[in-house]
Amino acid sequence: MIIAAESWGRPFFKNSFSVAAAFALPFILWRMPLLHLAPNRLVSGEAISSTTALGAALWPLLILVALGPCLALTGRGRIAGFLALVTCAGAFALLLAALGSGAHDLLAGQPAAARARLAAGAWLTGFGLCFGMLQGARAIRIPAPGWLVAACIALVVVSLGASGLLDALSLTVELRGRRDGLIQAILDYLALTGGALVLASLVVAALGSWRRGRAVVDLLVSGLQVVPAVALLGGLVAAASALLAMLPALRGLGLSALGSGPALIGIAAYLLLPLWRGLQSALRAPDPAMLDAARAIGLTPRQIFVDLRLPLGAPILIGGLRVAAVQALGLATLAPLVGAGGLGRLVFDGMAQFAPDLIVLGAVPVVGLSLATESGLSTVEAALRRRWSS
Amino acid sequence: MIAVFRPALAPLLLGLALAAASHPAFARLLTGGGARPLAAERLLDLALNHLLLAGTGFLVVALLGLGLGIAATRPAFASLRPAIDTLAAFAQAVPPVVVVALALPILGFGGPPTLLALLAYGIMPVLRGIVGAIETVPAEARSAAEAIGFKEIQILLGVELPLAVHGIFETLRTAFILSVSVAAVGALAGAPTLGTPIVAGLQNQNLAAMLQGTLATAALAFLGDGLLQAVAGRIERR
Numbered sequence: 316m317i318i319a320a321e322s323w324g325r326p327f328f329k330n331s332f333s334v335a336a337a338f339a340l341p342f343i344l345w346r347m348p349l350l351h352l353a354p355n356r357l358v359s360g361e362a363i364s365s366t367t368a369l370g371a372a373l374w375p376l377l378i379l380v381a382l383g384p385c386l387a388l389t390g391r392g393r394i395a396g397f398l399a400l401v402t403c404a405g406a407f408a409l410l411l412a413a414l415g416s417g418a419h420d421l422l423a424g425q426p427a428a429a430r431a432r433l434a435a436g437a438w439l440t441g442f443g444l445c446f447g448m449l450q451g452a453r454a455i456r457i458p459a460p461g462w463l464v465a466a467c468i469a470l471v472v473v474s475l476g477a478s479g480l481l482d483a484l485s486l487t488v489e490l491r492g493r494r495d496g497l498i499q500a501i502l503d504y505l506a507l508t509g510g511a512l513v514l515a516s517l518v519v520a521a522l523g524s525w526r527r528g529r530a531v532v533d534l535l536v537s538g539l540q541v542v543p544a545v546a547l548l549g550g551l552v553a554a555a556s557a558l559l560a561m562l563p564a565l566r567g568l569g570l571s572a573l574g575s576g577p578a579l580i581g582i583a584a585y586l587l588l589p590l591w592r593g594l595q596s597a598l599r600a601p602d603p604a605m606l607d608a609a610r611a612i613g614l615t616p617r618q619i620f621v622d623l624r625l626p627l628g629a630p631i632l633i634g635g636l637r638v639a640a641v642q643a644l645g646l647a648t649l650a651p652l653v654g655a656g657g658l659g660r661l662v663f664d665g666m667a668q669f670a671p672d673l674i675v676l677g678a679v680p681v682v683g684l685s686l687a688t689e690s691g692l693s694t695v696e697a698a699l700r701r702r703w704s705s
Numbered sequence: 706m707i708a709v710f711r712p713a714l715a716p717l718l719l720g721l722a723l724a725a726a727s728h729p730a731f732a733r734l735l736t737g738g739g740a741r742p743l744a745a746e747r748l749l750d751l752a753l754n755h756l757l758l759a760g761t762g763f764l765v766v767a768l769l770g771l772g773l774g775i776a777a778t779r780p781a782f783a784s785l786r787p788a789i790d791t792l793a794a795f796a797q798a799v800p801p802v803v804v805v806a807l808a809l810p811i812l813g814f815g816g817p818p819t820l821l822a823l824l825a826y827g828i829m830p831v832l833r834g835i836v837g838a839i840e841t842v843p844a845e846a847r848s849a850a851e852a853i854g855f856k857e858i859q860i861l862l863g864v865e866l867p868l869a870v871h872g873i874f875e876t877l878r879t880a881f882i883l884s885v886s887v888a889a890v891g892a893l894a895g896a897p898t899l900g901t902p903i904v905a906g907l908q909n910q911n912l913a914a915m916l917q918g919t920l921a922t923a924a925l926a927f928l929g930d931g932l933l934q935a936v937a938g939r940i941e942r943r
Contacts, residue, residue: 359810435811449791534715541716541930543886546922549903553916557735573907645800649890652907662806666893671810678803685798 337385340443341377347436349414352421355428356485356670362434363421370420372413379406384443387450396454400467403447408471410440412480419483430485432671461690489672497661501680504657507650508643510579515586515639523594536587544646547584548653551577573654581653582646586639593635597628626703630696637692644685713934720927727920732913742913743902752921755898758816759888759925762823763881766831769824770880771873774835775861789832796829801887805894819891819898823884831880838872839865874937881933885926899925 349368353360365373383402390399418431448467452460472481481487490497522532539547556572559565601623609619648659661677664670725731729742743751776782777789801822808818842865850864866873892900899922906915 446788446791450788453787538716538719541882541926542923543882543889543900543926545886545889545892545900545903546919546926549907549915550919550923552907553912553919556912641797645797648800648802652893652904659802662803663893666806666809669810671807674803674806674809678799678807681800681803682795682798685800686794689794689798 334385337381337388340384340440341381343436343443344380344410344440345373345377347439348434349437349440350418350421351430351432351434352425353430353432353485354426356430356489356672357668359671360430360432363417363431365436367421368417369413370417372409376406376409376413379409380440380444383451384447387447387454390451390454393455396451396456399451400448400455400464401451403444403451404467404471407441407444407448407468408475410437410444411471411475415475415480415482415484418485422483430488430672431483432485459690459694461686465687485672486675489670489676493661493673493676497676497680500656500658500661500677501684503655504644504647504659504681504684507575507578507582507647507655507657508640510575511582511586511643511647512636512640514579515583515590518583519587519590519594522591523598529595532591536591539584540588544581544585544649545652548577548581548649551581552653575650575655577653578647578650578655582643582650585646586643589635589638589642593632593638597631597635598624600624600627600631630699630703633692633696633699637689637696640688640692641685644681644688648681713931713938715931716927716934717931720924720929720931723920723924723927727917727924729913729917732917735913735916741911743917748899748902748917748921751897751899751901751918752925754896755885755888755900755922755925758819758891758896758898759823759881759884762820762827762888763884766824766827766880766884767877770828770831770835770876773828773832774839777832777836778839778865786836789829789836793829793833796825799825801826801890802893805890809894814895816891816896818894819888819896822891823887826887827880827883830883831876834876834879835869835873838869838876841872842868870941871937874933874941878930878933878937881929882926885922885929889922 345365348362349365350363351360352363369376379402383399383406386395386402387399390396414433414437421431422429445464445468448464449460452463457463475481476487522528525532542550552572555577559572605623606619609623614622647657648662650657651659651663658677658681662674662681665673665675665677727748729745729748732742777785804822804825805818808821812818812821846864846868847860850860855863888896888898889900889903892898892904899918902911902914902918903922906912906918
């Protein structure tokens with residue numbers, strides 16, 4: 316009796332969930348605002364519904380948007396996965412193209428400052444389709460499905476952008492005005508994140524060689540984690556200004572209370588914990604009995620390191636680095652608070668000017684870089700594990 | 706009794722010391738004559754508001770995460786695990802400032818965008834942590850309970866949750882610290898929290914207020930952490 320209930324229960328739950336998902340996305344596309352038409356870049360404007368924004372593409376899109384995610388969630392096997400990936404990617408491309416031309420039609424006859432902005436319904440449908448693509452790519456069982464999906468999305472966006480179909484969307488307009496600033500911001504952001512990672516790694520390496528103080532370092536590093544980021548950044552600036560007020564001569568050396576300095580130190584402080592934990596568990600990975608055995612059969616310290624410590628420890632160390640890197644990218648968005656630059660600057664400026672396009676322009680690369688770092692480093696981690704486990 | 710509370714003692718004492726140090730008299734002493742520190746009542750107001758905002762977010766995140774985490778570990782939903790991990794990675798990729806900023810045009814200034822950031826940034830790590838904690842319960846414990854005739858709900862309440870309680874509390878502690886941190890970020894969206902004197906102090910060079918905000922925010926985080934550790938110690942004992 317129980318067995319019967321269970322074998323009936325599982326597919327039922329799964330199917331009802333998939334059917335709900337398959338209805339949710341078309342419903343969002345149909346009912347939620349897809350575009351906002353605003354007289355200038357600083358106001359949100361009036362909501363435009365699906366029939367006006369999409370025109371003749373509405374019905375084909377509704378069908379594709381229902382079909383793709385449903386295939387991705389219920390389908391089994393590689394063929395179903397491939398079909399889901401293609402359907403979702405096609406729906407994504409059609410959605411973008413239709414919204415682009417819809418925005419173009421809406422702006423015809425409007426003053427030059429008018430903007431047609433992507434609204435919540437468009438973003439949600441886009442995310443849903445990307446998620447469907449990812450599920451489909453996973454079902455095909457190729458290595459690195461995330462990168463295939465990222466390549467698909469990039470291909471769609473770049474080719475549509477190059478053909479000029481997206482020119483009427485406000486994000487494209489904002490991007491065109493700020494291309495150089497955006498590239499500089501991405502470089503600054505990466506420099507800040509990379510700098511903090513290097514700084515934290517050096518500190519952790521130095522602390523790692525201090526054998527007696529392990530308990531103290533443990534306590535200190537996890538205590539730092541409790542301090543909220545805004546408070547730590549503010550505290551660093553306060554401490555630096557107090558120091559400069561006491562010793563004004565330091566100003567002559569180029570030190571200042573605001574800027575990249577406190578941002579770097581503040582971000583690095585939070586990276587100590589993941590890196591420290593990674594280092595400690597990597598060092599502890601080979602158990603003492605194993606090391607004793609290795610010494611007993613006459614392996615040199617070099618051989619022990621190459622054959623035992625490195626294969627067992629390296630994936631764990633990379634795991635710590637992955638957590639730290641993703642945290643660093645997130646924390647670096649707070650850097651403008653203390654006067655440093657980077658992509659956070661665009662987000663802060665957008666907040667100050669109340670300009671949604673500018674916020675999105677800063678946010679999209681932040682999310683993209685973070686996802687790429689996470690998936691890139693977990694690929695390395697998995698590859699190291701596979702290579703040495705066989 | 707003392708042994709149960711010992712791990713909680715250090716954060717509680719540190720929190721009390723930091724809270725005492727955020728008093729205007731101390732800030733004036735530290736930053737010198739021209740300082741313009743915040744009055745103690747104003748600071749207390751901000752602290753209560755901060756706690757209310759962070760506490761609301763934490764409660765919703767904890768309840769939702771616990772419910773969804775229990776649901777996700779039922780056999781019927783086992784196929785949803787990769788989807789949960791993907792969503793968690795995505796939620797982690799959107800920093801709180803960005804959530805606050807993106808919600809600003811839709812939800813306006815103040816509490817609502819901050820609360821949204823609390824939920825958006827907090828829910829997936831909690832869900833993942835709770836699923837992880839429940840999955841550490843050995844399968845033998847579950848099948849033994851099944852063999853002596855426990856029902857699903859009895860296995861959950863009598864076996865899985867008690868065995869996973871340490872992991873669940875660790876997850877909730879992290880979530881609380883995260884909530885206090887995100888609520889401080891909410892000051893950027895105009896929510897009156899302890900982040901407000903920090904942000905305002907950075908803008909108009911008010912070193913005393915900045916220092917007070919910093920110390921008080923850290924105090925709140927340490928006090929909450931200590932209290933949660935004390936509660937966890939008691940419950941895990943039982």
